[in-house]
Amino acid sequence: MRILVTGGAGFIGSAVCRHLVEKGVERVVNVDKLTYAGNTASLQSVADRPNYAFRQVDICDDRAILEILRAEHIDKVMHLAAESHVDRSIDGPAAFVETNVVGTFRLLNAVLEYWRGLPKAEQERFRFHHVSTDEVFGDLPFDSGIFTEESAYAPSSPYSASKAASDHFVRAWHETYGLPVVLSNCSNNYGPYHFPEKLIPLVILNALEERPLPIYGTGANVRDWLYVEDHARALEMVVTRGRVGESYNIGGRAERTNLSVVESICDVLDRKRPRGGGRSYRELITFVADRPGHDRRYAIDPSKIERELGWRAQETFETGLARTVDWYLENEWWWGPIRRQRYAGERLGSARKGAA
Known part of the structure; x- marks a missing residue:
């Protein structure tokens, strides 16, 4: 296989690249x-491998994408490039429309032109895999329901609306032009190399620095959590074995309230890096005003990918969280420079950015 990964310097994308390279693709x-969340340091372990290459290109540059597809003789595209932080989409939605909607549109045009020029046998092997989110389905009551591949779309934020739009464009390019696509929608990812404005790394690092651990509202909002390396394995299965035109929900079967996630991080740190005086990190928890349009609950049913492709999450939330905390404790070389820099005029770890 010769695979092009868009957004491969991001959190999930870098996990996918590391997985594929180390597997010997x-x-x-x-x-x-390479926006603020893209970091080539996340690929340090594979950067010198002969089967890996990096190209700094915007997916909106369809001509450059087409040239890469042709030069590299690509037969699979895994599209992960996206703006993905809900708070940022509320403060500045234009970037989300540009990357997630316009960028996907231009990428689809380049891929379609490339695919049409392939010999018949190569056309049949080609796949375009669009990686999306469970947030396109809106939210669920706290006590009932679960997202399936047939769930209606009901996005609540500018971020989820932009991802929903990109999902629809991908399906339209399949139905209208015959482009062989597969789609996947995942729950919240966590693990190594996660950008420090996101909930789990933010809480870990704020705690280590004795900063407040901000939680929106009462912390009752529920998310399903998926360890990023489990997700990378699932994505490989979807792009190689998924049925053309189908979508697959990928989740960890690990629903937790935001408050319980933060408390679990505190408990792990209490064991691994105790505070002075016998105090618990839970004392740093701070409740802040809720954000607009905050979805109550996401819950995803991964039965289809488990049944059809044989995928199972290998990490429980507890084992995955312990591995994640260990990684941040051991890898300040990666997160330290990010943590110290300023972006968007605001320090990482504020109550507004990255609250739960």
Whole structure:
């Protein structure tokens, strides 16, 4: 296989690239614009491998994408490039429309032109895998319901609306032009190399620095959590074995309230890096005003991918969280420079950015 991964310097994208390269895929080409969340240091372990290449290109540059597809003889595209932080989408939705909607549209055009020029046998092997989120389905009551592949779309934020739009464009390119696509929608990911404005790394690092651990509202909002390396394995299965035109929900079967997630992190840190005086990190928990349009609950049913492709999450939330905390304790070389820099005029760890 010769796979092009868009957004491969991001959190999930870098996990996918590391997984594919280390598994020995013939060629993995990472295309990333390198916005604030893209970090080539996340690929340090595979950067010198002969089957890996990095190209700093914006997916909105369809001509450059087309040239890479042709030069590298790509037969699979895994599209992960996206703006993905809900708070940022509320403060500045234009970037989300540009990357997630317009960028996907331009990428689809380049891929379609490339695919049409392939010999028949190569056309049949080709796949375009669009990686999306469970947030496109809106939210659920606290006590009932679960998202399936047939759930209606009901996005609540500018971020989820932009991802929903990109999902629809991908399906339209399949139905209208015959492009062989597969789609997947995942629950909240966590694990190593997660950008420090997101909930779990933010709480870990704020706690280590004795900063407040901000939680929106009462912390009752519920999310399903998926360890990123489990997700990378699932994505490989979808792009190689998924049925054309189908979508697959990928979740960890690990629903937790935001408050319980933060408390679990505190408890792990209490064991691994105790505070002075016998105090618990839970004392740093701070409740802040809720954000607009905050979805109550996400819950995803991964039965289809488990049944059809044989995928199962290998990490429980408890084992995955322990591995994640260990990684952040051991890898300040990666997160330290990010943590110290300023972006968007605001320090990481504020009550507004990255609250639960």
